[in-house]
Amino acid sequence: MDTRFPFVDWFRNASPYINAHRGRTFVILVEGEAMASGRGEQLIQDLALLHTLGVRLVVVFGIRPQVQQALMTAGIVPTRHDGRWVADSTVMAQVEQVAAHQRLWLEARLSLGLPSTPLHGVELTVVSGNLVMAKPLGVRDGVDFDHSGEVRRVRGGAIQGLLDKGSLVLLSPLGFSSTGEVFDLDASEVAQQTAVALNADKLILLGESEGLRDETGALLRQLTPAEAEPRLEYAEADSELRRHLQAACNASRQGVVRTHLLSWHNHDALLGELFTRDGVGTMITQHRYEQLRPAELSDVAGLLELLEPLERRGMLVARSRERLEHEIDDYVVIERDGMVIGCAALHEFPQSDIAELACVAVHSSYRGGERGERLVEALERRACKHSISSLFVLTTHTAHWFVEHGFRPATLEELPPLKRDTYNQARKSKVLLKELG
Template identity: 55%
Template sequence: MADISSHQFVHWFRQSSPYINAHRGKTFVLLLEGDAFLSDTLENLIADIALLHSLGVKLVLVHGARPQLHQRLTEAGLHWHTHQDRLIAHPDLMPHLLASVGAVRSELEARLSMGLPNSPMHGAALRVMSGNLITARPMGVRDGIDFHFSGEVRKVQTEAIQDLLDKGAIVLMSPLGYSATGEAFDLDAESVAMAAATHLNADKLILLGQDAGLKNTEDQLIRELAPREADPHLARLDSHTTLSRHLRAACWACRRGVKRAHLLSYLRDGALLQELFTRDGDGTMLTQQGYETLRGATIEDVGGLLALLKPFEDQGILVRRSRELLEAEIERFTVIDRDGSIIGCAALYPYPEQRAGELACVVIAPEYRRGQRGDALLAHIQRQARAQGLDQLFVLTTHTAHWFREHGFEPASVESLPMARRALYNWQRNSRIFVKWL
């Protein structure tokens, strides 16, 4: 058992290294709901956050405190009201609100300061900085309702936050904002996280709630979603739920420049690490698709594919494909469409009986290389292959052996090919064969 465990650890660590390199120096904004502080998984989650910091990720932590406030108000015998999904912060509630937020912030600072021997936080020596980093304005009167000290984000002190991040600190932001007149206002934690992520041009907004991502109507986890695809899901969700609020926040942030937003569960031990350092992730990722998209090919793409492939066919790198053949096999192709131009492609030819698939025709236009588009195509084809129940990919190449070796393919022989593909092998081209297990 120990040998198996060690082998799994080594395999995972090797597979995670590209993500470690990709995340180093990036800015992540994490929203941790107040409910998380009542969870048994909090200690491990804090340790995982510390691990992210140790790997060079710049972290902004935004915390909620709503359940803690409700408990204080209940114990004090005070009633509270909401309107438009917002707490009406009456002056009588403010001392309890400030105390609740302060208690949660202190607990989070204390937990991030732990460094006991034999604990995940040993030797972390984290610096956690907070302050008046949000300028707020009152919501005022809406629908005839005075919101008193309920506020909205007016300004994020971007330069101050960035300076703290550059100095190696974790920035902690509470759901409070302050006005120029010295008043404190209650803010939505989601609004603080959204504003911080967009003003800082964060690479990721990570929203940790109770739900393990967004599921479809068949109760299947949706791994990836574009903001424009979220409306049907928002329509069927109860607008009062945390998941609905998080989904709206993720869409809002992505539409305003945040590269990716993630919906995760703080109840799932290790969900944060799984999402960031494994290929399949653990929750739902939202990303805004710009004018460059990766999609399945259609018959209208045949002309663009012919133009893309011709130079490589002329050089003998690719086997020549006629228009008729491309039209017949168009459903096998995935393309990268940049504002109407096809700048990349790849194809998957499955052999279901052998649970294998051929990765073919991987091409990126020369002027668009160095942008990891080949990696994106490969990742997409691998997802397609897994969805079709295939266990391995094989590829035949004469010029790009090193690229495939760098992406996990291993040399193989003609005999390893499915029988139907082996019969078509062109011995004159003498292509090299590589295989990757999925």
């Protein structure tokens, strides 16, 4: 009997990411709401799993809701200004107590190793301390913020040393000054500045929102800082999303390769973002992880994998590895996070101003995103640079698509002699032609 386990397929697909993340440095912010809602246990298990897979982890935890509850219980109403509370001595006493309690709870949960728990056999060394230096916000708009502060610097060398020893570094939203004072900090700023100081591979911000959405409500998977920053205008001044988005853009502009906005409400968010190709949230990066570029010899294996299903269905003529290697300079590909998800080729003919547009293919999981159009447009631009006046295609399944994109029905007589003489009569491919302006 053939017993299928979906987990096995997922595990196979995740294996490239397991290898890619090993030895990388991730800074992960977990907002206080996640802990207050009871999501802490599973998040800790996920963090422990990342540690066992070789990820170097710095975890920053927020405490805003816990402090608000403590202030309410103590009957303290803090002065608020510009999205921050004024941390006077009474407020600061509650902040320090909550931060210490939350840190101890996290350290205790990360030490759990009973046989009945997911952390059985995992020995984590958790280290925290005076790793973030701070300075006071001072007086702003006539308001003295007292012990509300901002990050002066992060002791990146000290944190790197702890990570090199295999420790998980835990940072609270508190900072210390050279005069021995303690300051209340914004957890998202701590995470951002830590990621920058470490030149981290990823900054992951776990908050209420699962990411950014467009005007239709669709989740935006990837943005550059330039694309993301205009959305700050529409975010509420004191909202968590605004703070996270600002931190993500700042970190990206300062060298953090990828920043991810995720929701802790989604129990699978952290692992789903890290170990699947498309992820589950919004990623902000200076570098597009989906790019259209000229093909290289190293793409041949990916091309074979992309084309084989279409060849099997008779949509494309079978191409051998040797043929692809020989013609590789004719191809452009769309690469998405290391996987070839689209391709097309421009085959030119000697002493002819007509060329063949061939092998236009997009992976079945990525159709509908105008990738086919991008491939064709790229090769039309290449053709124009090479003084090609028209393109032709031979197709059995997609004639309508090419007609919609400016091609017209043509005859064999309009093809170059070499292509006309080798036309496969058995396939009966339709001939389509497009004049280039």
